Amino acid sequence: MCQSVFRNKPDTNVTFSLINRSSHVPLAKLIDEGELREQLDHVRSLSLTRGESTWLRGNTFYGKRQMFRPDFMAWFENLRLPAYHLERVGDQYELTFEGKWPEVMLWEIPALAILMEMRGRAVLHDMGRFELQVLYARAMTQLWEKVEKLRNTPGLRIADFGTRRRHSFLWQDWCVQAMLERLGPSFVGTSNCLIAKNRDLEAIGTNAHELPMVYAALAQNDAELAQAPYTVLEDWQEEHSGNLRIILPDTYGTEGFLQRAPDWLAGWTGIRIDSGDPATAAEVAIQWWKDRGEDPTRKLVIFSDGLDENKIIELYEQFKGRVRVSFGWGTLLTNDFRGLAPNDSLAPFSLVCKAISANGRPTVKLSDNPKKAMGPAEEIARYKRVFDVGQQDAMDVIV
Amino acid sequence: MCQSVFRNKPDTNVTFSLINRSSHVPLAKLIDEGELREQLDHVRSLSLTRGESTWLRGNTFYGKRQMFRPDFMAWFENLRLPAYHLERVGDQYELTFEGKWPEVMLWEIPALAILMEMRGRAVLHDMGRFELQVLYARAMTQLWEKVEKLRNTPGLRIADFGTRRRHSFLWQDWCVQAMLERLGPSFVGTSNCLIAKNRDLEAIGTNAHELPMVYAALAQNDAELAQAPYTVLEDWQEEHSGNLRIILPDTYGTEGFLQRAPDWLAGWTGIRIDSGDPATAAEVAIQWWKDRGEDPTRKLVIFSDGLDENKIIELYEQFKGRVRVSFGWGTLLTNDFRGLAPNDSLAPFSLVCKAISANGRPTVKLSDNPKKAMGPAEEIARYKRVFDVGQQDAMDVIV
Known part of the structure; x- marks a missing residue:
């Protein structure tokens, strides 16, 4: 980016x-x-x-x-x-x-x-030294139990998107390694380049809201503004192909964005769902691909908003076979300390x-x-x- | 010994x-x-x-x-x-x-x-490296939750008696330190001299069944045999006083041992309950002290058989005030890996x-x-x- x-x-x-x-x-x-x-x-x-x-x-x-x-x-x-x-x-x-x-x-x-x-x-x-150790022991157990659930859903593809709001660097590194050991090929990489480098993993990522937001702010008039979210993706596709051609459609409303999108955008590899009700947004995307004559089963839908293990499994079960599904698991992967400190002060x-x-x-x-x-x-x-x-x-x- | x-x-x-x-x-x-x-x-x-x-x-x-x-x-x-x-x-x-x-x-x-x-x-x-770490994380959490329960019972006195059947040396050392941090003065020491030395704790212990068993085996006839459990304690009290004068009465049956005991033994500091129903045995000891004109509230009862946190609290609540109560917590302190490995293979x-x-x-x-x-x-x-x-x-x- x-x-x-x-x-x-x-x-x-x-x-x-x-x-x-x-x-x-x-x-x-x-x-x-x-x-x-x-x-x-x-x-x-x-x-x-x-x-x-x-x-x-x-x-x-x-x-x-x-x-x-x-x-x-x-x-x-x-x-x-x-x-x-x-x-x-x-x-x-x-x-x-x-x-x-x-x-x-x-x-x-x-x-x-x-x-x-x-x-x-x-x-x-x-906190005391052993109190601390038990806190981390509980966090490890909590994460492990999530990973165990995910492990029972073969075919999943999950990446670590949890750098920004992680509990700590060491903790993110631990989470990534635990996923790697337990999920095997279902764990497809991390958006943290240092961890990808150190642990020999795929570095993975997409484009973010700042691209259309800045392009939109630079627009000189309403016509340019309306075009800005597409202009940024035109620039993007000049250098990125394949799995990096992922649409982030929600910056100014997913439905309108897709309705007004140029046809070349329907040829992109997939879409990232990052706000609103994820199942609804995915259905909107599937319908849009169909309307544009694309085969949704060859398209990639990346869910990345507010995910936890149950939501991941639910979305996967709902969309597997209909589209290719992938997950960018963020804060509740690398920072789920809910319930582990007094007054939930580590949530x-x-x-x-x-x-x-x-x-x-x-x-x-x-x-x-x-x-x-x-x-x-x-x-x-x-x-x-x-x-x-x-x-x-x-x-x-x-x- | x-x-x-x-x-x-x-x-x-x-x-x-x-x-x-x-x-x-x-x-x-x-x-x-x-x-x-x-x-x-x-x-x-x-x-x-x-x-x-x-x-x-x-x-x-x-x-x-x-x-x-x-x-x-x-x-x-x-x-x-x-x-x-x-x-x-x-x-x-x-x-x-x-x-x-x-x-x-x-x-x-x-x-x-x-x-x-x-x-x-x-x-x-x-096991995998992270699977292992989670296993220990769960064991730590399990022990910590026991210690938390004990912490809510002020006045408790507990020692680590878990050397022989510990999960491992490092694990025992961890358990001792966790108890030390969380229980403070309620944790009175360990029977492991190396850990006592390393962690600046009281080294603690009593006498064991092998003393009367060997003395009894050496007896030349039934009369000497009947006397052997007392002979060994006569030898013992030549060099030990105070809290080391703890009777272990159950080798050949607690009731008979106490009934036939010489009066000087009632002057000892306390008794260790290591088999049978602990509450029953403690009641027998209390009655025996009363019969011999001793004040049970000044006597020490050490429970050391098959203890876990709930049993410790139950016995403490039952006997506090009536005698001085102490606990030698063994295997379920230093080796409680029940439920943590497949087929309970670490129990x-x-x-x-x-x-x-x-x-x-x-x-x-x-x-x-x-x-x-x-x-x-x-x-x-x-x-x-x-x-x-x-x-x-x-x-x-x-x-």
């Missing part, structure tokens, strides 16, 4: 901002500002190691050798993350990043991972890092779930009009 | 033998004979380290400095364990030790611990190592539970007559 932005919009100025949708988690009370700054400063001191660079240059991703072009790699090897702006406001932190899009976008993962891990450490800080929560403006214009996300919408009210109204989004069903956002 | 034997019966020849009361556990199928010999040979190569010797010489046990006399320590420092005799018979091993009592008696603990640990390793051998089982003869005469144990009785049938009959043991209730031996 970074390479696509680097190629197509290298000079776009963006602002990314951390948003804690779970206001009951008082991050600024839990995490010391000085320690947070130390962590963020440390990230700014990092660059690709030689081994990491070698791996990115030499590895085959999605069956493609040298996915990363030499000019991109040369830039990436010299990259240091840009400055951050941190301010405490009440019990929360305001954390924003401004600068060129290909640089700023890389803050999302470390910023979220740092805050999630520091919150966990704050909660664990006063995962909904922290995101989003593009909020591009070249001075605010970004907007509508989503298929109005609780995931963001942007200024008047812009949301405009986008709803342009994208012809009607009534939406609100669903609680757990993670 | 070894020092007492070293002082009083140094030249008695004894045979100890391993007895697997759980014939459904086919030790010889699970454990390779060559590997078992390697372990036993290794034990024979060991002697006290300088640090261990320093600790034994310098430590205060039961409030007594220099519990171990210089002549005993000099002998102990030079000791190597005597030869063993190992033979496979069907699916079991016959493992016996012959020689002088103070030397042979020290085989019991390592022989049992080795067999228990090798059996566990055999079962774990083919603890009843393996013992007992004196079976002394100076060529067979030993006999009657116990308060006929399922724990041992010895030749005609000798059991003679002992029952001499000790006037009537009807006994059989109780299943779990561990």
Whole structure:
């Protein structure tokens, strides 16, 4: 995704901002500002190691050798993350990043991972050594029991999408290895490149909402805006083929997006369902493929929103044979500490890092779930009009 | 106990033998004979380290400095364990030790611990790395939940008596540390001297059945036999006072033992209940103290047979205030892997190592539970007559 932005919009100025949708988690009370700054400063001191660079240059991703072009790699090897702006406001932190899009976008993962891990450490800080060990023992058992359930559903394909909101790096690494041992070929990879490298796994991923959000914000008028979600995918398909041609249709409403989509998009490999009721959205996609003369059984549907083991099995049973099904399992894979600490103080929560403006214009996300919408009210109204989004069903956002 | 034997019966020849009361556990199928010999040979190569010797010489046990006399320590420092005799018979091993009592008696603990640990390793051998970790995670959680229950019963006093039939050394060490962290002063020590040394805990223990069993076997006639269980305690009290003056009354039946006991024995600090129904035995002891004009509330009752957390709490609630209560928690502390492996193949089982003869005469144990009785049938009959043991209730031996 970074390479696509680097190629197509290298000079776009963006602002990314951390948003804690779970206001009951008082991050600024839990995490010391000085320690947070130390962590963020440390990230700014990092660059690709030689081994990491070698791996990115030499590895085959999605069956493609040298996915990363030499000019991109040369830039990436010299990259240091840009400055951050941190301010405490009440019990929360305001954390924003401004600068060129290909640089700023890389803050999302470390910023979220740092805050999630520091919150966990704050909660664990006063526990006894053996109390801690038992807490992790329980978390391991809890995850293992999920994996055991999944193991009884042959044919599943699941990837780890849990980097951003993981409990901790070591914990994510443990979860990935446990999945690998127990699920075998049903575990198809991880979106964490370092873990993929260390554990000899497939690095896996798709494109995200920031692409259409920034493209949309850059539109000069309503006509350009209406076209923006397709323009971004035109740019995308110039360099990606096969399983990287996955549509993320929900940024401004899945139904309208598909109805107005150009025919070439129906030729893409699949779709990722990331908000709203997943079964409904998958049915919409299947109908759309049929309407466009495509064979849904050859299409890939990737579910990635709020998944847990029972939902995975339910969706798999519902759609297997009708489409190819795959799962990007995130927060409830790498951060399910629900019920394990007093007052559920280790339960995962909904922290995101989003593009909020591009070249001075605010970004907007509508989503298929109005609780995931963001942007200024008047812009949301405009986008709803342009994208012809009607009534939406609100669903609680757990993670 | 070894020092007492070293002082009083140094030249008695004894045979100890391993007895697997759980014939459904086919030790010889699970454990390779060559590997078992390697372990036993290794034990024979060991002697006290300088640090261990320093600790034994310098430590205060039961409030007594220099519990171990210089002549005993000099002998102990030079000791190597005597030869063993190992033979496979069907699916079991016959493992016996012959020689002088103070030397042979020290085989019991390592022989049992080795067999228990090798059996566990055999079962774990083919498990995956993360499957293994989850198995231990579950065992930790299981133990922690027991400890949490005990924690809600203030005033408890519990010691670790789980060395012989532990799952493994590392596991026992973990259990002890978990108890220490969570129970605080309710955890009063361990019978494992190495762990006591390493973790700065009280080393704790009592006397065992082998003392009266060997003394009884050495008796020249029925009159001496009837006296033997008291003779051994006369010898014992020459060097031990306070909380080491604990009667183990059940070797030849608790009731008869107490009825015929000399008055000086009622002056001892307490009693250890190790077979039969523990509450019944404790009531018998309380009544006996009352009959002998002693105040039971100043006496110590140590329960040590087949304990688990619910039994501990039940007995504590029943006897607190009426006597001082303490618990020696053994196998279900350090080896409760019930339900954690396929076919329950890690469940603890009843393996013992007992004196079976002394100076060529067979030993006999009657116990308060006929399922724990041992010895030749005609000798059991003679002992029952001499000790006037009537009807006994059989109780299943779990561990």
